[in-house]
Amino acid sequence: MNTVVHSGAEGFLHRFEGLRARLPGQRLAWVQALREAAAAQFRAAGFPTRRVEAWKYTDLRPVSDAAFDEALTILGDGDTLPAPRGERRAVFVDGRFREELSQLDGAGFAVGSLAEQLPRLEGRLGALARPAEEPLVALNSMLFEDGLVVTVPAGVAGGVLELRSLASRSERPAAFHPRHLIRLEAGASLTLIEESTGPEDTRYLHNPVFEIELAEGAVLTHARIQREGVKGFQLGTVYARIESGATYDNFTLNAGARLVRNEIHAVLAGPKSACHMNGAQLLRDGQHADTTTVLDHAAPDCASRQTYKTVLQGKSRGVFQGKIHVHQVAQRTDGYQMNQALLLSPDAEIDSKPQLEIYADDVKCSHGATVGALDADQLFYLRARGIPEAKARSILVEAFLQEAIEGVTDETARAALDSAVAGWWEKEAA
Amino acid sequence: MLRIEGLTAEVDGKPILKGIDLEVPTGEVHAIMGPNGSGKSTLSYVLAGREGYEVTGGSATLNGVDLLALEPEERAAAGVFLAFQYPVELPGVGNANFLRTALNAIRRGKGEAELDAMQFLKLARARLKELQMSEDMLKRGVNVGFSGGEKKRNEVLQMALLRPSLAILDETDSGLDIDALKIVADGVNALRAPDFAALVITHYQRLLDYIVPDKVHVLMQGRIVQTGGPELAKQLEASGYASVQAAA
Ligand SMILES: Nc1ncnc2c1ncn2[C@@H]1O[C@H](COP(=O)(O)OP(=O)(O)OP(=O)(O)O)[C@@H](O)[C@H]1O
Ligand SMILES: [Mg+2]
Numbered sequence: 219m220n221t222v223v224h225s226g227a228e229g230f231l232h233r234f235e236g237l238r239a240r241l242p243g244q245r246l247a248w249v250q251a252l253r254e255a256a257a258a259q260f261r262a263a264g265f266p267t268r269r270v271e272a273w274k275y276t277d278l279r280p281v282s283d284a285a286f287d288e289a290l291t292i293l294g295d296g297d298t299l300p301a302p303r304g305e306r307r308a309v310f311v312d313g314r315f316r317e318e319l320s321q322l323d324g325a326g327f328a329v330g331s332l333a334e335q336l337p338r339l340e341g342r343l344g345a346l347a348r349p350a351e352e353p354l355v356a357l358n359s360m361l362f363e364d365g366l367v368v369t370v371p372a373g374v375a376g377g378v379l380e381l382r383s384l385a386s387r388s389e390r391p392a393a394f395h396p397r398h399l400i401r402l403e404a405g406a407s408l409t410l411i412e413e414s415t416g417p418e419d420t421r422y423l424h425n426p427v428f429e430i431e432l433a434e435g436a437v438l439t440h441a442r443i444q445r446e447g448v449k450g451f452q453l454g455t456v457y458a459r460i461e462s463g464a465t466y467d468n469f470t471l472n473a474g475a476r477l478v479r480n481e482i483h484a485v486l487a488g489p490k491s492a493c494h495m496n497g498a499q500l501l502r503d504g505q506h507a508d509t510t511t512v513l514d515h516a517a518p519d520c521a522s523r524q525t526y527k528t529v530l531q532g533k534s535r536g537v538f539q540g541k542i543h544v545h546q547v548a549q550r551t552d553g554y555q556m557n558q559a560l561l562l563s564p565d566a567e568i569d570s571k572p573q574l575e576i577y578a579d580d581v582k583c584s585h586g587a588t589v590g591a592l593d594a595d596q597l598f599y600l601r602a603r604g605i606p607e608a609k610a611r612s613i614l615v616e617a618f619l620q621e622a623i624e625g626v627t628d629e630t631a632r633a634a635l636d637s638a639v640a641g642w643w644e645k646e647a648a
Numbered sequence: 649m650l651r652i653e654g655l656t657a658e659v660d661g662k663p664i665l666k667g668i669d670l671e672v673p674t675g676e677v678h679a680i681m682g683p684n685g686s687g688k689s690t691l692s693y694v695l696a697g698r699e700g701y702e703v704t705g706g707s708a709t710l711n712g713v714d715l716l717a718l719e720p721e722e723r724a725a726a727g728v729f730l731a732f733q734y735p736v737e738l739p740g741v742g743n744a745n746f747l748r749t750a751l752n753a754i755r756r757g758k759g760e761a762e763l764d765a766m767q768f769l770k771l772a773r774a775r776l777k778e779l780q781m782s783e784d785m786l787k788r789g790v791n792v793g794f795s796g797g798e799k800k801r802n803e804v805l806q807m808a809l810l811r812p813s814l815a816i817l818d819e820t821d822s823g824l825d826i827d828a829l830k831i832v833a834d835g836v837n838a839l840r841a842p843d844f845a846a847l848v849i850t851h852y853q854r855l856l857d858y859i860v861p862d863k864v865h866v867l868m869q870g871r872i873v874q875t876g877g878p879e880l881a882k883q884l885e886a887s888g889y890a891s892v893q894a895a896a
Binding site for chain 1: 696698699719721724725729730736746749750753754757806810
């Protein structure tokens with residue numbers, strides 16, 4: 219492990235010293251212990267450098283070299299919230315729950331702010347997160363201020379819940395570290411549409427951690443739309459534990475931010491459970507997006523599907539790392555992983571590292587990766603039919619993304635993704 | 649009227665077209681025949697504006713419009729349609745969406761109103777029926793998994809929808825069974841009109857029994873070496889290109 223202490227890490231540790239008494243849960247011994255342990259872990263690890271294997275392709279120096287302050291939230295005059303995607307929405311500004319902007323009435327399940335519910339979260343907060351292994355999760359554990367807590371009781375169909383994160387405009391770069399806890403009890407279901415945005419002219423760090431627990435037969439659709447401002451950073455980590463017969467369906471769209479890491483640790487913990495992790499990364503000049511998945515097949519008869527597509531423009535860089543670990547007990551595992559990149563510019567770069575570790579003998583596991591440019595013959599065929607070049611290109615890029623997006627069957631989630639992709643194109647054409 | 653004068657073009661620095669002179673008056677259908685590698689597809693690509701086919705001299709105009717100065721999509725808007733010898737597969741692009749996007753692009757160019765999904769479907773169904781094609785074709789990816797003959801029919805379907813003023817059919821008859829050949833020929837004949845011209849590239853005289861050409865041209869080694877009436881095709885069928893070579 220790397221023990222060099224970076225100035226950026228120092229800054230956050232300083233902040234922790236100063237904020238300690240004001241962070242939520244300061245009177246709860248278990249919260250204090252959790253924060254102190256995380257601080258020690260973060261102090262020891264610092265920000266990961268590229269010498270750390272899991273960070274080989276993503277250089278965090280733009281984040282670790284910067285100094286971040288506590289967010290001083292002021293929603294600017296121009297900031298208006300777009301219409302909600304569903305009936306219920308939880309809004310977070312700079313990582314803090316904003317009740318007056320949220321609409322959670324009549325949810326039929328428990329949903330609210332983590333800061334408020336903290337006294338009742340002992341044993342649940344931190345059940346899945348691994349701050350000792352992931353320094354950014356240690357950073358989150360040390361400094362979390364708020365988050366969303368959702369508990370859908372057994373058998374309840376929770377419908378659509380929107381989780382909206384905004385960063386506010388500020389002169390000094392702000393950092394926020396929300397911790398979201400999602401629990402679906404046996405047979406419950408929920409569609410969680412998470413969208414993160416921020417101003418285009420402000421540097422900030424959004425460092426969310428999700429702990430997702432799906433009991434027997436529960437079904438969670440989790441659509442993540444990352445459209446952070448072009449100077450923003452999002453370093454997110456999702457932990458999901460999937461019990462027997464349950465399904466976790468994650469789709470992540472990375473279309474914003476200067477640098478983003480989408481890290482998912484999913485464990486298929488019970489037999490006949492399923493995990494779908496799909497995503498698209500749409501990158502413009504200067505952007506860096508990293509999707510890293512770690513999937514544990516820890517029970518028999520489980521299925522996993524991963525399809526990630528990256529489209530790169532200008533001097534952008536994409537990373538996909540996908541590890542599938544099939545435990546010895548995980549017989550009759552059905553695993554599939556595909557990652558494909560479309561390079562629209564000679565200056566763009568993609569790194570991809572699939573990794574299969576299989577310890578069971580009766581297993582069907584396949585993976586593949588492709589990198590290519592737009593096909594000149596296809597482009598000419600479209601143009602020869604009168605379709606203007608820009609439109610022809612967009613048709614081919616959409617076709618490229620199709621396979622990843624078509625897996626999103628929830629209508630609201632699908633509409634949200636389609637409009638986010640279309641929005642990316644409109645900006646492209648402008 | 650399509651007017652080609654002294655057209656020369658090269659691919660990868662290799663001269664392929666070596667001075668083509670050709671006129672297809674509006675309302676007429678001309679056939680081009682010629683041995684493999686003589687430059688027939690090259691001519692069709694040059695007219696449609698494919699990248700990598702570099703025009704080194706001469707001109708090509710359609711109804712006075714300088715085609716060579718236009719982008720491929722602008723040529724399509726000007727009325728040029730190329731039925732590809734090898735239609736391209738577009739996985740992930742639905743055929744219906746593709747056809748409607750193309751049709752609306754052409755209609756926009758002509759200043760006509762765009763068609764919504766319902767209006768398009770009605771029109772597309774009518775054309776499908778004429779071409780005895782199944783409606784399933786609309787739901788599939790463009791040319792994806794289509795048989796050779798289905799791909800060719802899909803080209804003709806596009807032509808029937810886009811109603812070009814100049815259709816260039818590059819071996820659209822190759823790979824078609826006898827019934828399909830007849831259907832495709834009917835599709836072309838249906839477009840015959842005083843404001844329509846076609847250039848039909850083929851190796852087989854049989855197509856020309858169905859689409860009777862006003863003229864037949866023989867292209868060899870990048871030049872039109874002989875021009876005649878429909879009887880020229882029959883003569884070639886009987887005695888091959890050796891006789892032409894001798895004459896040329
Ligand atoms: N991309 C290319 N690179 C090099 N040579 C090419 C290229 N495209 C075409 N050619 C050459 O140009 C010549 C003419 O080819 P073209 O496809 O126009 O012939 P054709 O008359 O259509 O033949 P066919 O009847 O077989 O379809 C051939 O010698 C071919 O090899
Ligand atoms: Mg040819």
